[in-house]
Amino acid sequence: MTANNKKILLLGFGNPARADDGLGPAVADSIETKNLPDVVVEADYQLTVEDSAQITEYDIVIFADASANGPEPFSFEPLNARQEGSFSSHSVEPAQVMALAEKLFGSKAKAFMLGVRGYEFNRFDAGLSEKAKANMEKAVDFIADLLKTKNFNKLNKEIACF
Amino acid sequence: MSKRVIIEPVTRVEGHGKVSILLDENNKVTQARFHIVEFRGFERFIQGRPYWEMPVIVQRLCGICPVSHHLAAAKAVDMLVGADKLTPTAEKMRRLMHYGQILQSHALHFFHLCSPDLLFGFDADPKIRNVIGVALKHKDLAVQGVMMRRYGQEIIKATAGKKIHGTGAIPGGINKNLSIAERDTFLKDIKQILEWARGALKIAKDYTVENLEKLKPFGSFDSNHLSLIRQDGAMDLYHGNLRAIDAEGNKIFDQIDSSDYLDYIAEEVKSWSYMKFPFIKSLGPEKGWYRVGPLARVNTCDFIDTPEAEKARQEFMAVTNNKPNNITMAYHWARMLELLHSVEKINELLNDPDLQGNDLVVKGERRNEGIGLLEAPRGTLFHHYKINDDDQVVMANLIVSTTNNNEPMNRAVRQVAADHISGVADITEGLLNHIEVAIRAYDPCLSCATHAMGKMPLKVTLYDEQGNEITSKTKE
Numbered sequence: 334m335t336a337n338n339k340k341i342l343l344l345g346f347g348n349p350a351r352a353d354d355g356l357g358p359a360v361a362d363s364i365e366t367k368n369l370p371d372v373v374v375e376a377d378y379q380l381t382v383e384d385s386a387q388i389t390e391y392d393i394v395i396f397a398d399a400s401a402n403g404p405e406p407f408s409f410e411p412l413n414a415r416q417e418g419s420f421s422s423h424s425v426e427p428a429q430v431m432a433l434a435e436k437l438f439g440s441k442a443k444a445f446m447l448g449v450r451g452y453e454f455n456r457f458d459a460g461l462s463e464k465a466k467a468n469m470e471k472a473v474d475f476i477a478d479l480l481k482t483k484n485f486n487k488l489n490k491e492i493a494c495f
Numbered sequence: 496m497s498k499r500v501i502i503e504p505v506t507r508v509e510g511h512g513k514v515s516i517l518l519d520e521n522n523k524v525t526q527a528r529f530h531i532v533e534f535r536g537f538e539r540f541i542q543g544r545p546y547w548e549m550p551v552i553v554q555r556l557c558g559i560c561p562v563s564h565h566l567a568a569a570k571a572v573d574m575l576v577g578a579d580k581l582t583p584t585a586e587k588m589r590r591l592m593h594y595g596q597i598l599q600s601h602a603l604h605f606f607h608l609c610s611p612d613l614l615f616g617f618d619a620d621p622k623i624r625n626v627i628g629v630a631l632k633h634k635d636l637a638v639q640g641v642m643m644r645r646y647g648q649e650i651i652k653a654t655a656g657k658k659i660h661g662t663g664a665i666p667g668g669i670n671k672n673l674s675i676a677e678r679d680t681f682l683k684d685i686k687q688i689l690e691w692a693r694g695a696l697k698i699a700k701d702y703t704v705e706n707l708e709k710l711k712p713f714g715s716f717d718s719n720h721l722s723l724i725r726q727d728g729a730m731d732l733y734h735g736n737l738r739a740i741d742a743e744g745n746k747i748f749d750q751i752d753s754s755d756y757l758d759y760i761a762e763e764v765k766s767w768s769y770m771k772f773p774f775i776k777s778l779g780p781e782k783g784w785y786r787v788g789p790l791a792r793v794n795t796c797d798f799i800d801t802p803e804a805e806k807a808r809q810e811f812m813a814v815t816n817n818k819p820n821n822i823t824m825a826y827h828w829a830r831m832l833e834l835l836h837s838v839e840k841i842n843e844l845l846n847d848p849d850l851q852g853n854d855l856v857v858k859g860e861r862r863n864e865g866i867g868l869l870e871a872p873r874g875t876l877f878h879h880y881k882i883n884d885d886d887q888v889v890m891a892n893l894i895v896s897t898t899n900n901n902e903p904m905n906r907a908v909r910q911v912a913a914d915h916i917s918g919v920a921d922i923t924e925g926l927l928n929h930i931e932v933a934i935r936a937y938d939p940c941l942s943c944a945t946h947a948m949g950k951m952p953l954k955v956t957l958y959d960e961q962g963n964e965i966t967s968k969t970k971e
Binding site: 348349350378381382383385386387425429432433436437438459 | 555561599603606607626627630631634637638640641642644645648
């Protein structure tokens with residue numbers, strides 16, 4: 334399969350009613366409006382085990398989440414499946430979803446993690462903070478370009494943070 | 496010197512909960528509490544908003560059971576718009592949505608949260624005692640759990656419109672029916688889902704029966720039980736009247752219209768917890784606390800109206816000679832019994848042509864007060880709204896399922912702490928997990944907290960009697 338016909342899933346997650354925790358779904362909403370070919374966009378409050386089954390349908394998965402203490406305006410880095418799940422809630426972490434996809438369904442998908450820096454998480458508010466919104470717009474520009482060119486092979490840890 | 500142990504948040508439950516245990520100088524438990532940070536601000540947040548927004552907006556309360564809030568709010572709004580009896584299509588579409596929710600939630604809890612403890616033992620290394628460990632050692636079981644959960648989620652998507660912020664239930668009915676194509680997609684897999692549900696029930700039953708003597712005292716105590724019940728006494732997870740029984744099975748009240756809940760249920764506030772403590776008014780706060788959820792529902796009902804679940808109920812009740820089962824760890828068996836019941840109900844509904852009907856909404860005479868009750872996966876859920884003449888919400892009272900189980904969870908923590916930690920100088924992961932196992936039996940959902948990257952540590956702190964920190968450990 335060539336880079337140009339790889340099937341890509343962008344999965345934004347977070348609670349849109351908790352201010353900047355909604356950055357992941359906001360990224361997903363914004364990317365969805367661009368109607369990019371071969372790109373499926375999903376949004377959810379949190380990742381759960383059945384996401385591992387869905388991942389098997391894709392070659393590349395991009396998880397988009399808010400970051401409480403990561404670099405500004407966002408980080409983007411390859412994500413490796415992690416088998417240890419020593420701590421979790423009803424939700425699972427992206428690395429664990431990838432581990433489940435690999436162990437249970439034989440997924441070979443490559444995964445990337447987009448962490449958009451947020452600042453306000455402890456208020457009930459459907460809107461993003463101004464700083465988070467600015468970070469999100471930069472992240473969306475970057476992801477949209479990447480999804481158009483599909484130059485994932487050029488990405489490595491040296492260019493992980495922006 | 497006495498010391499306080501705090502576990503925050505509890506692993507594999509939602510949001511910000513913490514357990515604090517006060518130990519004396521001999522490491523004997525003198526006090527144990529389960530603190531829950533509940534977001535009561537939500538009731539104020541929705542005041543001033545138009546009532547028809549409620550079924551959608553309340554889903555923001557929780558990422559785990561948004562469908563339950565969606566449907567409970569829709570039932571309350573039905574009352575506001577005077578829709579006292581829905582069309583068969585609307586009622587059955589909502590029921591299908593609800594049973595899809597029960598299926599996915601119970602499957603998630605059992606396979607993701609509970610099975611690691613049951614399959615590997617409470618004291619097993621947490622590096623293997625998790626869902627990934629189950630995937631590696633019990634791959635078939637893990638696949639079944641994931642696929643059952645996914646099936647339930649797809650039913651929600653087909654009935655609510657989408658997995659999150661669904662809009663299916665609207666004032667007085669539903670906004671779509673189930674197409675033939677959607678129905679056939681679900682029917683294609685229903686036999687497999689039924690088979691897996693039977694298998695899950697067998698695991699939970701066999702585990703409980705084989706370990707009965709060990710499980711009987713584990714976080715267990717006599718209690719009252721409360722649930723909705725159908726008029727003929729059948730289990731009904733979508734609609735019914737309130738029934739409460741005591742530990743011996745005597746009825747405290749029965750067939751109470753949900754609109755009258757405030758005459759029978761009150762809530763007590765305690766200074767050390769954000770979450771209220773509901774109780775049966777006639778018994779008072781000391782004796783009137785009760786359990787809700789799968790264990791309570793199996794105890795309160797007279798029968799289940801699907802054949803395989805009814806047979807399983809009879810086996811369940813036989814363990815306690817047809818008296819209420821008060822074994823906390825029996826929640827898991829009851830939960831899988833309900834999972835099978837839900838799959839049977841989904842199968843029944845999928846074969847009902849009413850789901851393809853086009854009569855979707857009814858209207859009636861507007862009211863200023865609406866109350867909707869539902870048996871959510873974790874227990875009875877109360878939504879109560881009052882509106883003004885401009886259609887704005889002026890009062891909202893929500894009693895969520897986990898709030899109903901507040902006192903029982905605290906009792907479970909106290910009991911397990913006293914039995915398993917007292918006298919033990921070293922507080923190990925295994926010992927702490929015994930407390931978490933008791934809490935997880937209730938499958939609490941501690942209202943959605945933010946989960947952003949880097950915000951979910953497990954913090955264990957020791958305090959002395961004066962509240963000074965002795966030591967602290969954080970597990971990322």
